[in-house]
Amino acid sequence: SGVQYDYDLIVIGGGSGGLAASKEAASFGKKVAVCDFVVPSPQGTTWGLGGTCVNVGCIPKKLMHKAAIIGEDLKDARAFGWDVPEQVVHNWTNMVDEIQNYVKSLNFGYRKVLKENTVTYLNAYAQFVDAHTVKVTDKKNNVQHITARDFIIAVGGRPRYPDIPGAKEYGITSDDLFSLKYHPGKCLIVGASYIALECAGFLHAVGIDCTIMVRSILLRGFDQQLAEMIGDHMMGHGMKFIRPCVPTKIEKISDGEPGFGKMDSGEIVEGEYNTILFAVGRSACTHNIGLDNIGVKLNPSNGKIIVDKEERTSVNNIYAIGDVIDGKLELTPVAIQAGKLLAQRLYKNQTVLTDYVNVPTTVFTPLEYGFVGVSEEDAVASYGKDDIEVYHSFYQPLEYALTDRDNNKCYGKLVCVKSKGERVVGFHVLGPNAGEVTQGFALGVKLGAKKSDFADLIGIHPTTAEVGLHKDSG
Ligand code: FAD
Ligand code: NA7
Numbered sequence: 001s002g003v004q005y006d007y008d009l010i011v012i013g014g015g016s017g018g019l020a021a022s023k024e025a026a027s028f029g030k031k032v033a034v035c036d037f038v039v040p041s042p043q044g045t046t047w048g049l050g051g052t053c054v055n056v057g058c059i060p061k062k063l064m065h066k067a068a069i070i071g072e073d074l075k076d077a078r079a080f081g082w083d084v085p086e087q088v089v090h091n092w093t094n095m096v097d098e099i100q101n102y103v104k105s106l107n108f109g110y111r112k113v114l115k116e117n118t119v120t121y122l123n124a125y126a127q128f129v130d131a132h133t134v135k136v137t138d139k140k141n142n143v144q145h146i147t148a149r150d151f152i153i154a155v156g157g158r159p160r161y162p163d164i165p166g167a168k169e170y171g172i173t174s175d176d177l178f179s180l181k182y183h184p185g186k187c188l189i190v191g192a193s194y195i196a197l198e199c200a201g202f203l204h205a206v207g208i209d210c211t212i213m214v215r216s217i218l219l220r221g222f223d224q225q226l227a228e229m230i231g232d233h234m235m236g237h238g239m240k241f242i243r244p245c246v247p248t249k250i251e252k253i254s255d256g257e258p259g260f261g262k263m264d265s266g267e268i269v270e271g272e273y274n275t276i277l278f279a280v281g282r283s284a285c286t287h288n289i290g291l292d293n294i295g296v297k298l299n300p301s302n303g304k305i306i307v308d309k310e311e312r313t314s315v316n317n318i319y320a321i322g323d324v325i326d327g328k329l330e331l332t333p334v335a336i337q338a339g340k341l342l343a344q345r346l347y348k349n350q351t352v353l354t355d356y357v358n359v360p361t362t363v364f365t366p367l368e369y370g371f372v373g374v375s376e377e378d379a380v381a382s383y384g385k386d387d388i389e390v391y392h393s394f395y396q397p398l399e400y401a402l403t404d405r406d407n408n409k410c411y412g413k414l415v416c417v418k419s420k421g422e423r424v425v426g427f428h429v430l431g432p433n434a435g436e437v438t439q440g441f442a443l444g445v446k447l448g449a450k451k452s453d454f455a456d457l458i459g460i461h462p463t464t465a466e467v468g469l470h471k472d473s474g
Pocket of ligand 2: 162192215279330
């Protein structure tokens with residue numbers, strides 16, 4: 001058509017998916033803009049360009065997890081000859097400052113990369129007016145209308161709060177934790193998502209008193225045997241669990257210290273905490289962006305955008321990727337891959353679709369849990385109990401041997417389908433560096449490796465990855 005638009009493509013959301021898509025599209029000579037705007041959390045926390053992963057997700061999370069690992073290693077250091085003092089203290093604000101400085105350098109780097117790629121960056125909130133027009137509003141309330149032929153929605157999600165008195169006034173979420181300017185003090189973590197357990201794990205390891213309030217199961221959607229092992233390990237290390245329990249009310253009982261609260265549960269539990277961290281799930285940011293004006297269909301049960309296998313929404317020129325889409329994995333590399341491939345299909349005549357199957361992932365709890373493929377429960381549901389063979393073993397990493405740390409608590413499991421020649425459909429490992437271990441094995445699983453292929457491969461000794469080869473049967 002002869003219609004002139006301001007841009008070929010406007011990407012809404014400058015996170016993992018949006019940045020990847022915009023850079024890729026611009027590299028094919030397209031005129032691209034990215035709108036990225038962070039609505040402050042109820043506690044007033046905001047951050048720079050890059051989205052969840054860089055600012056309030058993977059990056060600060062993994063660095064705090066590393067702080068935890070260093071703390072654990074310090075406990076073992078004397079056994080290896082290091083004359084460290086018996087009492088080593090951790091300084092919360094120093095850790096936060098260092099991590100935030102690094103995050104700010106990443107924010108700066110992303111702006112630079114957009115500029116180098118001639119992508120226009122608008123630090124403004126976008127809302128659809130019609131299928132080719134968005135209204136963008138900046139911090140100073142300046143409004144403009146801009147048009148494009150195509151749109152990619154990559155607005156991600158934000159933490160949810162339980163609907164109870166005091167939650168938003170006195171609670172915090174992962175959006176606030178990683179830049180928290182004060183020591184959190186005694187903590188209550190509400191929820192049993194991977195985010196809840198990861199946060200509890202590193203908070204505990206840097207010396208913070210942690211209680212975790214769990215409504216039902218741990219790590220819904222993950223292999224439940226491994227989930228319970230993670231819970232047992234955390235309990236064994238002194239983290240407290242209240243389970244099953246939900247919070248009903250939060251009150252401030254003393255001034256001065258932020259977030260000092262009182263906690264009433266539906267049962268009889270009542271407790272006092274300095275910080276209450278909610279990690280009860282995330283909601284897609286689809287409610288206030290004008291989708292009803294243009295007819296982009298959502299899944300009514302979770303507010304996520306419904307897309308086809310090409311990530312196209314119900315409106316022809318509008319696509320969606322990343323955490324905001326329905327029924328897919330909420331992971332940074334998934335959003336990046338989807339963004340890149342979508343731009344290649346739109347502007348470079350490519351046809352490759354994002355493959356959402358067999359995506360490896362890792363939960364960075366104190367004992368890390370890496371997996372690829374399906375849980376044992378899901379394998380049984382898909383193939384039937386009789387067609388599943390499980391191989392597993394407990395192991396003790398050599399690194400832990402001198403101090404007998406977590407004696408034989410590490411674990412590996414292969415879930416195989418008998419009728420497919422014992423093809424491995426689930427690989428699970430619980431132990432140090434589980435992410436590093438899982439990444440490599442994921443290639444094997446993706447290529448259709450069988451139990452016999454794992455058994456034939458000779459291990460690297462001495463490593464924890466050796467356990468992936470599972471000689472024992474379950
Ligand atoms: P996001 O990165 O969330 O980006 C969306 C952006 O859009 C945000 O900047 C938002 O402010 C902006 N925005 C929203 N609405 C508008 C609007 N109307 N106009 C303009 N801008 C808007 N994944 C992993 O792979 N590994 C991990 O270890 C990991 N750990 C995590 C830990 C935590 C605590 C959390 C919360 C998440 C973690 N994730 C992890 C998930 C990962 O962060 C997300 O999957 C990823 O960031 C999704 O990218 P996205 O592009 O879909 O959205
Ligand atoms: P998840 O992973 O389902 O996590 C939500 C967690 O919070 C889960 O443990 C819930 O318990 C718990 N929860 C939810 N509401 C409450 C209330 N009101 N009180 C106490 N506890 C609560 O959600 P996410 O949005 O983080 O992730 C969704 C999916 O994305 C996830 O499955 C991953 O595969 C990726 P529950 O188990 O429901 O009892």
